Amino acid sequence: MTCHEIKELTVPYLELDLEPSRIRDVTVHLDGCAECRAEMEAVRQVLVRVKGVAVPDPGDRFWNEFPDKVRRELARERPPIPSGLRKGLTGWPMALAASVLLLVGAWSLKGLVAQGPAPAQPRAVAQTPQAVEPELPQLAEADWQAFWDEDPDMALVEMAASLDRQAVDRLFGEI
């Protein structure tokens, strides 16, 4: 082998990334060529030094807090909950969505019937402390669409999770 060929094979040789026969050829050449031996040693030293460059450990506190930071950022980046569930609902997500909508609808109707045909008082006065509607998130349609397209199951789960728990309990109680 020529010195030029050896130069091309220096890194693969040091990495043992060569056919055994090629490794033998390079070794034979190195035995008889001081210049290539020096070159090989120089490259080996470079690799040793590069490997020796350490990354400072940011510490236990950083590692312990890291998953929570990811979780918070993930929640922030995910488009919030949809304002309307319309497209492509199937299976249990469909059932969940339908249930929520039915409950909200039934609760609203019940309120109307109880209120009578012509409320004599202004609406603000007629409201009782118990009549708190569960708030469905108010989102831009584009945000919802993106979230729904991305992960419909999680979209529904987060919608359910975001409903005010006490309001939902009251809703079930009333019905």
Add this chain to the structure above:
Amino acid sequence: MAESDYQLLDRYATGDGAAFEELVTRHQKTIYDLAYRMMENHADAADLAQRTFVQAFLHHQSFKRESGFRTWLYQIGMNLCRNAIRDQARRVHEDVTELELADSQDILAEVAGTEMKDRLGRAIRTLPTRQKEALVLRVYHDHAFSEIGMIMSCSEGAAKANYHHAVDRLRRALVSGEG
């Protein structure tokens, strides 16, 4: 026996928060190390590591499982690092253009001082991005070239070539500095 990444991902998909925690904890040091070696500072490394996981979990349903979850994280992380380096280079170019109008003597003195600090670090820092990627993945993360090719979205041969060029460049930088 520890659950595989795939099993944890399946659990995460059903809303299991513990699986999320386990996946992040399992890979956070690897991805931070990758980001640190590419960006060479803690703030950027922490930010990019975090964004890597956020992207992975945001798009976990598009992960086809043709590679390991860790390899996929590497791909996302490396893409984010590449974009960040590109943005930094653009900003530096703009800054330098502005600085050229400032006091050139001060700048030259500062550059000369910096040059003496860390020759190897500087040599690694000035590697072309693709060469640096191959170097980091090979030397610090012990990946096979086939996997490096997968992460860098190139052939195994191109990954090897980038790595060899990187080592050669470092050797020349160190030799010229030592002479």
